[in-house]
Amino acid sequence: GAGVSQSPSNKVTEKGKDVELRCDPISGHTALYWYRQSLGQGLEFLIYFQGNSAPDKSGLPSDRFSAERTGGSVSTLTIQRTQQEDSAVYLCASSLKASGRFQGELFFGEGSRLTVL
Amino acid sequence: QKEVEQNSGPLSVPEGAIASLNCTYSDRGSQSFFWYRQYSGKSPELIMFIYSNGDKEDGRFTAQLNKASQYVSLLIRDSQPSDSATYLCAEKYSGGGADGLTFGKGTHLIIQP
Numbered sequence: 405g406a407g408v409s410q411s412p413s414n415k416v417t418e419k420g421k422d423v424e425l426r427c428d429p430i431s432g433h434t435a436l437y438w439y440r441q442s443l444g445q446g447l448e449f450l451i452y453f454q455g456n457s458a459p460d461k462s463g464l465p466s467d468r469f470s471a472e473r474t475g476g477s478v479s480t481l482t483i484q485r486t487q488q489e490d491s492a493v494y495l496c497a498s499s500l501k502a503s504g505r506f507q508g509e510l511f512f513g514e515g516s517r518l519t520v521l
Numbered sequence: 522q523k524e525v526e527q528n529s530g531p532l533s534v535p536e537g538a539i540a541s542l543n544c545t546y547s548d549r550g551s552q553s554f555f556w557y558r559q560y561s562g563k564s565p566e567l568i569m570f571i572y573s574n575g576d577k578e579d580g581r582f583t584a585q586l587n588k589a590s591q592y593v594s595l596l597i598r599d600s601q602p603s604d605s606a607t608y609l610c611a612e613k614y615s616g617g618g619a620d621g622l623t624f625g626k627g628t629h630l631i632i633q634p
Contacts, residue, residue, distance in 0.1 A: 437621060444529070446609065446626035447565070452619055460619040495564060501620070508555050508613045510622060512564035 406430075408513035410496050416519045417486055425481045425516045429498030436479050437499075437510065438471055442492040450494075453479060454501075486520045493517050523548045527610050527625035535633050540597040542628050544610030547591070553613040554586060554593045555622060560606045569595060600632045 409428040417423050429436050438450040449463035453473040464470070468486075473479040483490055494517075497510040524547040534540040546554070553572050557565035571577045571584040571593065585594040597604055607629045611622040 435620065439624075446527075447624040449621065449623070452621055454620070460621075508553055508570055508611075508622065509567050510565075512566070514564050 408496055408498050408511050410494075410513035410516050412516055413514060414517045414519075416521065418521050419488060420485055422482065422484045423486055423518060425483075425494050425496075425518070427479045427481070427496030427513060429477065429479070429496070430500075430511055431477075433498035433500050433511070434476070435499045435501065436473055437497045438479070438481050439495045439497065440492045441495060441515070447495065450481070483518075486518075488520045491518055491520045523551070523612060523614060523623045525610055525612055525623055525625035527608075527628050529626055530629040531631050532628055533631045533633055534600050536600055536602060538600055540600045540604065540630055540632070542595040542597075542608050542610075542630065544593045544595075544625055545591055546593070546610075546612050548612070549588075549591060551612045551614075554584070555611040555613070556582075556584060556593075556595045557609040557611060557624075558606045559609060559627065565609055597630075602632045602634050605630060605632045 411426045434455045436453045439447040441447050451471045452460040468484045471481045493515040495512050495515045497512045499510050526545045556569040558568045559565040569582055569584040571586045574586055574588050577584045581598045583596040607627040609627040610625040
C-alpha cells in the first residue's frame, strides 16, 4: 500500500561519474514517468513507460540519459558521465489507467536530489 | 509542441483573501486540465482537475476553464498560510500510445499571516 518510492533521496557525485536512480511505483500502476525539476523550474518530462509498450523517450536531453523498467515495475534512470547541468531533483511518478484511459492523476515519489560537483 | 504558461510569481496574498492563479495553454484542442500543489522540498500532489468550460468547486478551491480564451484558473478562497506553495498547472495529452501531462513552471504563492 506504499506510495511511489525513490532512492537515493540525495546523491552527490563528481563530474564525469555515472549515477543510477531507482523508482518503485505503486503496485498495479502500469504507467511510470520520470521528470526532472531544476531550481525554480517546472517539471521537465524525460521518459514514459506504459505496460509492455516501447517507452516514450522523447524528453531525454542527451544520449547520456537512459532508463529501463524491469518486469513492468521498478525503473532505473541512468545518467552517464554526469555534468554540472544535470544537477536537479529527479521525480518519478506512476499512474493507473482506469478502463484503459489515463485519468490524469500522477502519484509522485519524493524525488532524488542529484548534485554534480 | 504543447505549452502551458504560468506567471512564476511570487504571488503574495493576505490571509483570508482570495488567491487567483492563472494559466494559459497553446493547444486549442486540449480537453483536460489539472492543478497540482507542491510544497517546498516535497513532491507535487493533485488538488483539482477540470474538463468542462465553466467553474468547478471543491471546498475552498474553484477551478475555472475557458476554452475559447485558452486559460485555466484556480481560485483559493479564505487563503490560509498552509496554502503557501507552488501551484503547477498541467494539461493532459493522449495519443500515439503515449499519455501524460505537460506542466507549466508553476506559480509560487505566499499567504501572508
